[in-house]
Amino acid sequence: MSDKIAGPEIERLISLLGRMPGLGRRSARKAALALLKRRDDLLMPLADAMRDAAEKLTECVQCGNIDTISPCTLCADPRRDQTMIVVVEEVGDLWALERAGAVRGLYHVLGGHLSPLDGIGPDRLNIAKLVKRAHQPEVTEILLALNVTVEGQSTAHYLTDALEASGVMLSRLAQGVPVGGELDYLDEGTLLAAFKSRSKV
Amino acid sequence: MTDNDHAVLPLTPKIWVKRLTLTNVRNYASLTLEAPAAPVVLFGSNGAGKTNLLEAVSMLAPGQGIRRAALADLARHAGGGDWAVAASVMRDGEPIDIGTGIRGDQVTGQRATSRIVRIDGEGQSGTGALADVVEIAWLTPALDSLLTGPAAERRRFLDRLILCFDPSHRTRANRFERAMRQRNRLLDDGVRDDAQFRGLEEQLAESGVAMAAARLDAVAALNVVAERRRSRAPDSPFPWAEAALEGTLEAQLLSEVAAVDVEDQYALDLARTRERDRAAGRTLTGPHRSDFLLKHGPKSMPGRLCSTGEQKALLVGLVLAHAELSAARKQGAAPILLLDEIAAHLDEYRRGALFDELLLLGTQAWMTGTDRSAFAGLEGRAGFFRVDDGFVTPF
Numbered sequence: 001m002s003d004k005i006a007g008p009e010i011e012r013l014i015s016l017l018g019r020m021p022g023l024g025r026r027s028a029r030k031a032a033l034a035l036l037k038r039r040d041d042l043l044m045p046l047a048d049a050m051r052d053a054a055e056k057l058t059e060c061v062q063c064g065n066i067d068t069i070s071p072c073t074l075c076a077d078p079r080r081d082q083t084m085i086v087v088v089e090e091v092g093d094l095w096a097l098e099r100a101g102a103v104r105g106l107y108h109v110l111g112g113h114l115s116p117l118d119g120i121g122p123d124r125l126n127i128a129k130l131v132k133r134a135h136q137p138e139v140t141e142i143l144l145a146l147n148v149t150v151e152g153q154s155t156a157h158y159l160t161d162a163l164e165a166s167g168v169m170l171s172r173l174a175q176g177v178p179v180g181g182e183l184d185y186l187d188e189g190t191l192l193a194a195f196k197s198r199s200k201v
Numbered sequence: 202m203t204d205n206d207h208a209v210l211p212l213t214p215k216i217w218v219k220r221l222t223l224t225n226v227r228n229y230a231s232l233t234l235e236a237p238a239a240p241v242v243l244f245g246s247n248g249a250g251k252t253n254l255l256e257a258v259s260m261l262a263p264g265q266g267i268r269r270a271a272l273a274d275l276a277r278h279a280g281g282g283d284w285a286v287a288a289s290v291m292r293d294g295e296p297i298d299i300g301t302g303i304r305g306d307q308v309t310g311q312r313a314t315s316r317i318v319r320i321d322g323e324g325q326s327g328t329g330a331l332a333d334v335v336e337i338a339w340l341t342p343a344l345d346s347l348l349t350g351p352a353a354e355r356r357r358f359l360d361r362l363i364l365c366f367d368p369s370h371r372t373r374a375n376r377f378e379r380a381m382r383q384r385n386r387l388l389d390d391g392v393r394d395d396a397q398f399r400g401l402e403e404q405l406a407e408s409g410v411a412m413a414a415a416r417l418d419a420v421a422a423l424n425v426v427a428e429r430r431r432s433r434a435p436d437s438p439f440p441w442a443e444a445a446l447e448g449t450l451e452a453q454l455l456s457e458v459a460a461v462d463v464e465d466q467y468a469l470d471l472a473r474t475r476e477r478d479r480a481a482g483r484t485l486t487g488p489h490r491s492d493f494l495l496k497h498g499p500k501s502m503p504g505r506l507c508s509t510g511e512q513k514a515l516l517v518g519l520v521l522a523h524a525e526l527s528a529a530r531k532q533g534a535a536p537i538l539l540l541d542e543i544a545a546h547l548d549e550y551r552r553g554a555l556f557d558e559l560l561l562l563g564t565q566a567w568m569t570g571t572d573r574s575a576f577a578g579l580e581g582r583a584g585f586f587r588v589d590d591g592f593v594t595p596f
Contacts, residue, residue, distance in 0.1 A: 114397065116386035122397070150379040150404055157400025187369040189411075 005029075010036065062133075064109035064126045066091050074098075074107060081105040083140045085133060087159065089113050089147060097145065105143070108133065113151040114158055125155075127162060134166035141169045148175055174199070211582060212563025214238050215293055215534035216335060218258060222287040224302070225280035227253035228591045235595075237584040238291065240559055240566045244573045244596075245588035251569035254588065255339070255539045257286045258567055260316075261299050262337040263328040263364065263371060267539060272303050272316055290335050293534070297321060297334055332368035336527060336536035340520050340543065348504040348512050352492040359493040362523045363419045366530040370415050377408040381484050384471075388479040398475065399468075405487065406468035410460055412488045413450040420444045420493070426522040426529075431498065438551040439518035439558075440511070441498040448491025495519065513546040517555060524562050535564040543568050544575035553578045 004011060010032060018028035035043040053068065060072035067073055074080065084105030088094050094107050110125045134142060144159055146152040160170055176194025177186065186194075217238045223229040228250045243251045252267070256275070259266040266275075276284045285302030300319040318325040320334060338361065347354055363370045384401045392398075427441040453463045470486055471478075478484050495504035497515055504515055520538065528535035538559070544552055556578045559566045570576060573585065573596075585596045 114400075116383050116390060116392070116397075121392070122394075150376055150383065150401070153404055154380070154383065154397070154400030157403065158396050161396035161399070187372070189369055189372060 060109075062129075063107050064111055064129070065094060065107060079104075082138045084143065085130070085139055085141075086143045086145050087130065088145050089152065089155070093145065093147075103143075105141075110155070113146065113149075113155040115151045122158060122162075127159070130159070131162055131166065134163050134168050139166075139168055141171060144170065144172045146172075211239070211560035212535075214537075214563050214565040215532075216537060217291050217565035218261070218288050218537065219291050219296065220289040221254075221257065222285075223254075223257050224283075224285040224287075225277040226257050226275055226284045226286060227277060229253065229257075230277060230280070230591065232591070232593060234586065234593055236565070238565065240556070240564070240568065240579055240583035242573070242576045242579060242583050242585045243567065243569045243588050243593075244571065244576070244585070246571060249588040249590055251588045252341075252541050254593070255341075255541055255567055255569060258288075258537065259337060259339060259539055260286045260301050261288055261290065261331060261335050263331045264361070267339050267341050267541065268343075272314075276303070292334070293532075299331065299334065301328070301331075329368070329371055332364055332371060336365040336531065336534070337539060338362060338365060338520060338523060338527075338536045339539035339541070340516060341539070341541040342545070344516065345509070345513060345546075347516060348495060348507070352490075355493040355495075356489075356491060359416060359419065362423075362527075363415055365523070365527040365536050367415055367419070370412070373408045373411045373415065377405060377412055377488065380404040380408065381487070381489065385478075385483055388475065389482070391479075395472075398472065402468050402471040405471060405484075406464040409467060409488045410450055410454070410464045413446075413448065413463075413491065414454055414460060416446055416488070416491070416493075417451055417454055420446050422526050423519070423522055426526045427498065427518070430518070430522055430525070437518070438554050439514050439521060440500075442504070442515050442519050442522070443496040443498050444519070445494045445496070446491055447494055448488060449486055450488055451491055510546055514551065517543075517547075521558050521562070524564055528562065528564075533563070535562045538564050538566040540566055540568045542570065544570040544572070552576075556582075 006014075013035070014025070014028050014032045017023055017031050018025045020028070023031065035046065056068035057066065058068065058070045059065070060067055060070050060075055062071045062075045065072040065074060069076070081104045084103075085108050086094075086097065086103050086105055087108045087110060088097065089110050089112060091109055094109060097103050097107075108126070108130050110127065110130075112120055112125055114120060114122065114125070130142075133139060142163060144156045146156045156172060163170060174197045176190060176197055177183065183191065218236050219238075221232075221234045221236065223232040225231075234254075243254055245251055256266050256268055256270070260275075273282065276282050283302065283304050285300065287298070287300045290297045290299055298319075298321050301316055303316060316328055318328050318331060320330060325331075344354075344358065347358060360370060360374060380401045384398065384405065387397055387401070423444050427443070430437065431441040450463060450467060453466065454460065458466075467487070471484070474486065495515060496502065497504055497507050497511060500507070504512060507515065524535045524538060543555070547555060552575060556576075560582060568576065573587075576583070576585070587594050587596045
């Protein structure tokens, strides 16, 4: 069974689209077809947008975020709270927090987490720059918004140590009962975490 | 307790497999089996595929199944490498559809590294979600040497039993395992930076002590059920077992030290023993080194010193006690039991006693044997299926 259904240019488009997260070969064909059918108002603008992004893509010198300008849009925004830095593992985490509109502070993207098994030590992460930022006089709080995995938590532990000398207040995200969660259905680990980080009402 | 089989009032299972469908699993190209809410007897000659069926059922639970086989090994030789087990499992009268298997990536030709799991049509990340749907425990010939073999096998056996009534035990164990592997790698890489170790060691302490506590709780509860079984049927052919745990964390927890203090102490120990562990190439203290000990109660003899037959009877007794405990903790829902070649070591009297116990428990026990007559005591009270080289016929 051959699954070639079009000329090499279209096949290449389908195969590249198929490498996007969340798109299998089937959905890639669908997406390619939609693009081909709307050459002028979708395919060409998308190609332009992609070329533009590819050419201007850069990593923010300050926080490690990916943007087309450096310092990035968030770091350059004077309306953001300059006293708080939110540390995240990946750009995706930053986007998630921004989507929620939860944070008005600045970010710092580590570029991963400590994982000896994958050969990732502190020198492979964007940590030195964070320590430097922590010593800036306007910074008063650093929030460690890391994943609650073994690696995320050991990274948080490491950062706590590395940032101690800066004297800034260190905080982390609360762990426990999810919004809309019923206590009855939570596992003991989550309940215990929720109990430990209970807050005054 | 009973002097004739018919005095037994069977309890209808609350968790049972109603329909099982296999596609390209071991020697089955395609098979659908409708099972009753009662014990299931699979009989047929050696190599017919009886154990393969039990293995397929065991894939409805988290983990690697009764053979602990690699995922790819479950695929039928003549198939394309993919395999699937689908089942309709009844739980408290409600059907739950489970689908699991692997799918190789046809585009890249890559082998599947994780098992796909769907519950009621919804994809799950990992097999862990199955623990909330169906409880399964098993006894296979490979476990005959459980009491004489390495401690790791006994720990794994106990941990699997615990999963039936405490699914989060798996999360704790995975967390511990993960943190330990990260720590071992740091040791191996010659790292001496305290800050990198401490985060991992605190997590080891937290999850390790939680694991030890869960095991202690399970062992204590098993002993209570064993005691109950003993007073109910003092002459049972499945002797009551006295279970115990041997390990540093367990000993501290048993001596009434508060769990948080045991955690602190363990984290300190880990920090102090880094160089020793580095030399050994692994972490030498923790719940991954504990042993699960079974004593033959009536004889007051360590299980490993008992005869082969006595060891088997002891394990059967333990599995029955566990099923009773799990049922008590799960609103009367006894786990599904997979008892491979169960008739082999038991004489007629013991077999009869076992069947009575299974019926009383209300478990859908899946049993295999070469000889149908060995299950005569279940005639009319169980589903009988003949297994012939990839085909199964109700009999």
